[in-house]
Amino acid sequence: MTNETSGEKFDLIAIGRACIDLNATEYNRPMEETMTFTKYVGGSPANIAIGSAKLGLKTGFIGKIADDQHGRFIRGYMEKAGIDVSGMVVDQEGHKTGLAFTEIKSPDECSILMYRDDVADLYLQPEEVDEEYIRRANKLVVSGTALAQSPSREAVLKAVHLAKKNGVEIVFELDYRPYTWKSAEETAVYYSLVAQQADIVIGTRDEYDIMENAVGGSNERTTEALFKHAPRIAVIKHGVEGSYAYTREGGTYRAQAYKTKVLKTFGAGDSYASAFLYALVQGKDLETALKYGSASASIVVSRHSSSDAMPAVDEIEALIADQPVLHS
Numbered sequence: 656m657t658n659e660t661s662g663e664k665f666d667l668i669a670i671g672r673a674c675i676d677l678n679a680t681e682y683n684r685p686m687e688e689t690m691t692f693t694k695y696v697g698g699s700p701a702n703i704a705i706g707s708a709k710l711g712l713k714t715g716f717i718g719k720i721a722d723d724q725h726g727r728f729i730r731g732y733m734e735k736a737g738i739d740v741s742g743m744v745v746d747q748e749g750h751k752t753g754l755a756f757t758e759i760k761s762p763d764e765c766s767i768l769m770y771r772d773d774v775a776d777l778y779l780q781p782e783e784v785d786e787e788y789i790r791r792a793n794k795l796v797v798s799g800t801a802l803a804q805s806p807s808r809e810a811v812l813k814a815v816h817l818a819k820k821n822g823v824e825i826v827f828e829l830d831y832r833p834y835t836w837k838s839a840e841e842t843a844v845y846y847s848l849v850a851q852q853a854d855i856v857i858g859t860r861d862e863y864d865i866m867e868n869a870v871g872g873s874n875e876r877t878t879e880a881l882f883k884h885a886p887r888i889a890v891i892k893h894g895v896e897g898s899y900a901y902t903r904e905g906g907t908y909r910a911q912a913y914k915t916k917v918l919k920t921f922g923a924g925d926s927y928a929s930a931f932l933y934a935l936v937q938g939k940d941l942e943t944a945l946k947y948g949s950a951s952a953s954i955v956v957s958r959h960s961s962s963d964a965m966p967a968v969d970e971i972e973a974l975i976a977d978q979p980v981l982h983s
């Protein structure tokens with residue numbers, strides 16, 4: 656059973672990949688020596704949807720999953736998490752689920768080995784993106800990786816067009832993964848195209864450099880260029896150094912990272928995005944929204960997964976209240 660009821664409004668619909676993470680169960684060991692992994696739902700936009708649903712947002716998802724055991728696991732998990740999965744399409748052409756093996760060599764030396772050849776998510780067709788579904792969203796969260804290849808690229812561009820047409824706010828999560836992109840030029844073209852149409856852009860400093868096809872870019876130059884177009888908010892993350900939000904009106908806000916016992920570094924970005932967006936939906940100011948994002952990320956980096964580990968609102972609020980001392 657899906658949560659779909661005709662006409663239900665969504666705080667947020669995410670579009671892109673829903674995959675599998677296989678996280679090393681043995682810590683502080685290179686992948687070559689790791690024998691056991693635990694399976695979770697993964698894929699940045701799926702993680703963001705799961706995090707948002709766990710915080711109580713009405714959440715939907717658009718994406719294509721494989722017609723196999725992994726696809727069914729993903730759909731079942733997301734449904735149980737309270738996500739409306741009626742926009743998820745099951746691939747009928749034998750494409751496979753994307754896998755991400757994670758290596759935890761040390762708390763700050765983590766890497767991801769992705770298996771993404773011929774993955775079902777990149778075969779989402781434009782005709783599988785439904786205008787009626789998108790217009791029910793307050794926000795459409797677009798993952799940059801879904802632009803890497805056709806036909807997913809066109810499906811996402813259609814979704815962006817439909818969001819604009821129907822007054823749905825577009826959140827562009829740059830979510831850069833090198834594996835499926837063919838060239839830096841191509842990445843920069845599609846990233847810029849969508850960023851210029853988005854209302855809110857979220858990414859790490861490195862991801863903005865990818866978008867600009869430049870090295871060592873500055874937040875000032877990035878925001879100056881973005882605010883000539885549609886964006887009204889740009890969030891630029893700097894890992895453990897914290898994050899900034901800039902507004903079209905000239906506001907700059909900074910959040911520092913919360914101290915935590917780090918188990919692994921991945922999952923930070925997706926938990927950050929879901930809690931940041933949750934706070935915006937609740938009408939909180941930007942400075943507070945940054946704190947929600949940072950607190951959520953610090954909780955997730957102390958846990959084993961990226962999706963299952965997403966915190967509840969009271970955990971985030973308790974951390975903000977209890978831990979005013981942050982990483983400097």
Ligand SMILES: Nc1ncnc2c1ncn2[C@@H]1O[C@H](COP(=O)(O)OP(=O)(O)O)[C@@H](O)[C@H]1O
Pocket residue numbers: 859892893894895896897898911912913914915917920921922923924925927948949950952953956
């Ligand atoms: N080691 C850490 N300890 C606590 N918080 C962290 C840590 N690393 C990242 N974060 C938090 O997660 C946010 C996003 O992390 P970042 O590494 O920039 O994104 P991504 O995971 O997308 O690469 C940061 O702005 C920070 O608030």
Ligand SMILES: O=C(O)C[C@@H](O)[C@H](O)C(=O)COP(=O)(O)O
Pocket residue numbers: 674675676696697698699700702755767920921922923924925926960961962
């Ligand atoms: O996005 C993926 O396909 C892999 C993720 O599921 C994985 O958990 C991860 O890398 C999350 O990292 P983040 O971008 O730092 O949140």
